[in-house]
Amino acid sequence: MLHITRKEHFNAAHRLFREDYDDAMNLLVFGKCSNPNWHGHNYTLYVTVAGEINPATGFVINLKDLSIIIREKVTDKIDHKNINLEVDFMQGKMASTEVLTIAIWNELEDEIKKLGANLFCVKLYETENNFAEYFGK
Amino acid sequence: MLHITRKEHFNAAHRLFREDYDDAMNLLVFGKCSNPNWHGHNYTLYVTVAGEINPATGFVINLKDLSIIIREKVTDKIDHKNINLEVDFMQGKMASTEVLTIAIWNELEDEIKKLGANLFCVKLYETENNFAEYFGK
């Protein structure tokens, strides 16, 4: 068993807030991240896959295939977008790093299984000082 | 003469577009950066000051003072904000890295002179792959 990881980038706008809170309450709970005019980040995404090495290729998974899955299921949908308004897999959800990390896991899990490997970890940096990791349970 | 540099961070939302272009034309010229729903970045800012070393302190400039100037004149105004809508020194300007770099120079130049040193360079990373530098002329 071996883990193989692919790093990708995207950037996006977002806002942390609840519709049932007024601006003052949102500011109290979410701080500067609640700015109604949005702010944004360069996100860095690490997708780690676990599997056996295929003796025919020396690969757990062809990283080109993994890269295509990540692009189609995640970065094409979110790069240069507004996470709250435009990303289908984030509709009706809080746009926090934590929730986004799990949503990306759900986008990728089945597609990676079709390639004969298992998604092991999604790690998402919002800034260079903060990141979330999800292992699927 | 010596150069001393301070690195700071901020993140913000922005959009590249012209009001006199329609959406199709904005997309043609500015690509994904023209998204009407905004996107955003983690910006990294390097402020370089030139001066003689003060023999009493071994400093060209006290970096704590420089840091306060950068915070008051730049990062407090732009961090977690929408550059197009909310940043006073960017009103009526294109929110490109290039234009933002010069605007930050103009914010800082006089304040640094009051400390007895000269602003030498403002360098601004929009992503880890793109940055602008301005030397004041």
Added chain:
Amino acid sequence: MLHITRKEHFNAAHRLFREDYDDAMNLLVFGKCSNPNWHGHNYTLYVTVAGEINPATGFVINLKDLSIIIREKVTDKIDHKNINLEVDFMQGKMASTEVLTIAIWNELEDEIKKLGANLFCVKLYETENNFAEYFGK
């Protein structure tokens, strides 16, 4: 269950030595790190917390709260200090990265529990080439 990590920095002086060794023996065992006149490092600290996402906020833990705990219990005590002489939670201990990592864990564990989450990992870089990780057992 999700992991969320906050990165912080501090710098400090230290020395690796035993009082019951003479200088030659300390040099033999601890190499250049035994220098009686001290040396120092820029340390990078990663604090990882595990927990469920709070559906009201989308957070496992408010990173602002985590940041305050790290500052009060760790960085305010150690930043720009001499680890051997001045840091209360390192008194009577070897100032190695390993021992420091566990000591930081002990400083943080209970405070994080009060916020409703669990400390999962403390990771400490002494240089960019060396780091220790402690998972609490």
Added chain:
Amino acid sequence: MLHITRKEHFNAAHRLFREDYDDAMNLLVFGKCSNPNWHGHNYTLYVTVAGEINPATGFVINLKDLSIIIREKVTDKIDHKNINLEVDFMQGKMASTEVLTIAIWNELEDEIKKLGANLFCVKLYETENNFAEYFGK
């Protein structure tokens, strides 16, 4: 129990291919990595060791000793070399990051045990966007 990690670098040429495939088939399976004239990388290697802290030294393992083992068993054999043609522990194997990661584990495992600690993880970056991790089972 604590984990301690040492980072090292090497660079090397390699090629991904099978002798029983012709060039067209190798290109199909391995892409640009199958170039018969070789290409190469700056590899970054992280070796993580697990053990108890020795109360006499504050160390799990003396990193100087670990560094010597890594140099003798790995980097002296592979740095500035052709992985397919010249590295003894890679003879007859696919020169993929995955296979190389396991081969490095096998080079290091017993030597680290002699120092009274256990190899926990070998992590190998081929580029800054791709890495493999092996935990020994």
Added chain:
Amino acid sequence: MLHITRKEHFNAAHRLFREDYDDAMNLLVFGKCSNPNWHGHNYTLYVTVAGEINPATGFVINLKDLSIIIREKVTDKIDHKNINLEVDFMQGKMASTEVLTIAIWNELEDEIKKLGANLFCVKLYETENNFAEYFGK
């Protein structure tokens, strides 16, 4: 006047040697870099362009256009290739970082001029510890 920089990556195999030297002499002059079986690197390339800001766009140069030029004139020719054997603009030249940096300058200079800007600097990292910079004179 403003400088704008684009970072790109490629990896390649190379060898430092002279045909009129024997292996022993090549080893003496070029060290491990003279290995007849090749070695390789992940190169990082920074291309800096100088120009006035176009008031219509806020750009000195459209970075998408710059990126296409770099790909067509440099990275498509050198990525996953053997610099000594396969790169047209390096034929008959020493494959040192210095010579490669100037050769990349010569590939790019005229193309960037056609976009209405001036190439200002080519900076090339061979490893994270070594890089060359060329300013065109």
Added chain:
Amino acid sequence: MLHITRKEHFNAAHRLFREDYDDAMNLLVFGKCSNPNWHGHNYTLYVTVAGEINPATGFVINLKDLSIIIREKVTDKIDHKNINLEVDFMQGKMASTEVLTIAIWNELEDEIKKLGANLFCVKLYETENNFAEYFGK
């Protein structure tokens, strides 16, 4: 003319203070950096040399030679040392990044000239957020 740069690391303890100031005055002027019990840093040093490419080798300077000069004149003297107490070329000087940068320039300038090249810049990072650059005049 081309610039070639070598990056090196060292770590050291230091303190910013004046003997003719009392502790309160030192704290006022130098902040936490005046701690009488020392603190320390991992310094990163970039040495840039300018020269013509030697057509026989493709080198401006053999980086192995440059590396030896930096080790003998700088890092062997300062690594794991106390800058105020133990470094010959810093005796009687303020241990600021600025003063240290110029002192390193003076250590290196003549030795590099003997190799047929010219020292162009010494750049010294004290932390990842602060650095000084000296161009020799």
